Amino acid sequence: MEPTEADLIAAVLRGDAASFEPLVQRYSPRVFATARRYARREIEAEDIAQEVWLKAFEKLKSFRGEAPFEHWLMRLTVRTCYDFLRGHQRSRESLFSDLTGPENDWLERFVTQPEAASENADAARLLVGRVLEQLSPQARLVITLLEIEDRSVKEIAQLTGWSVPLVKVRAFRARAEMRKILAKIATDKYL
Amino acid sequence: MNIAELRKKLLAAARANPPGDHVPYAFEKRITALLAARAADPLALWVRGLWRAAVACVAIALLLGVWAFSHSTVSARADDLSQNFENTLLASVDQNDLTQ
Numbered sequence: 190m191e192p193t194e195a196d197l198i199a200a201v202l203r204g205d206a207a208s209f210e211p212l213v214q215r216y217s218p219r220v221f222a223t224a225r226r227y228a229r230r231e232i233e234a235e236d237i238a239q240e241v242w243l244k245a246f247e248k249l250k251s252f253r254g255e256a257p258f259e260h261w262l263m264r265l266t267v268r269t270c271y272d273f274l275r276g277h278q279r280s281r282e283s284l285f286s287d288l289t290g291p292e293n294d295w296l297e298r299f300v301t302q303p304e305a306a307s308e309n310a311d312a313a314r315l316l317v318g319r320v321l322e323q324l325s326p327q328a329r330l331v332i333t334l335l336e337i338e339d340r341s342v343k344e345i346a347q348l349t350g351w352s353v354p355l356v357k358v359r360a361f362r363a364r365a366e367m368r369k370i371l372a373k374i375a376t377d378k379y380l
Numbered sequence: 381m382n383i384a385e386l387r388k389k390l391l392a393a394a395r396a397n398p399p400g401d402h403v404p405y406a407f408e409k410r411i412t413a414l415l416a417a418r419a420a421d422p423l424a425l426w427v428r429g430l431w432r433a434a435v436a437c438v439a440i441a442l443l444l445g446v447w448a449f450s451h452s453t454v455s456a457r458a459d460d461l462s463q464n465f466e467n468t469l470l471a472s473v474d475q476n477d478l479t480q
Binding site for chain 1: 381382383384385386387389390391392393394395396397398399400401402403404407408409410411412414415416418419
């Protein structure tokens with residue numbers, strides 16, 4: 190019979206570090222999926238995931254077992270991703286004048302026939318990636334959790350450790366920030 | 381260009397293309413090895429211990445500093461500095477007066 194999650198955690202807390210491995214194996218897909226939302230390259234996603242697991246091991250004592258381990262781990266993951274964004278605030282000066290051919294084509298299509306510009310196109314995916322890169326870490330986190338992952342304000346508050354009113358304020362600012370960036374694309378391209 | 385529509389389209393694009401959840405080969409082994417290396421590294425243990433000790437020392441030093449500062453302020457108030465200075469300066473004169 191396979192040991193349960195609680196058994197594994199208890200064993201790790203007793204000093205059996207090998208029991209941590211099945212936990213890493215079980216939950217790494219979720220950690221990687223989250224990390225890839227914020228990392229630009231695969232190597233960065235691996236760094237984030239590694240950081241998450243090392244922190245999880247160090248802080249395992251603080252896991253009281255009131256909520257599922259997965260929830261606790263996802264909170265840790267989101268906070269680590271946020272720290273990563275803050276620590277790697279890249280130059281957000283990259284202009285939209287260096288858009289690739291397919292991205293330009295997608296925008297052209299969007300301007301002429303908005304319905305014909307498919308959201309499944311690779312160009313749209315690259316373009317949204319560019320826009321997210323331009324956002325501040327706070328705005329990027331909020332837009333990702335709220336608009337892309339469709340999480341509620343309450344869930345975001347639990348994941349980030351921010352209060353509900355603070356999440357609302359940051360969501361308002363993040364949307365405004367995103368609108369400003371999109372307006373800049375329009376200005377750069379058509380004026 | 382309709383900004384609101386563009387925003388909606390791009391967010392839909394992001395939702396339609398979620399990132400993959402594949403895990404690099406033997407990633408869990410890497411984590412276990414890192415944890416083992418950390419546990420086996422005596423220097424890391426020393427560094428952690430010394431950092432904790434340093435924090436405690438700084439806290440004690442600050443407390444003692446505050447105590448010493450407040451104590452010296454009280455004693456400085458009790459003894460008049462100018463009077464002390466005058467006494468020291470005129471000590472030799474006073475001694476001469478006493479001997480004569």
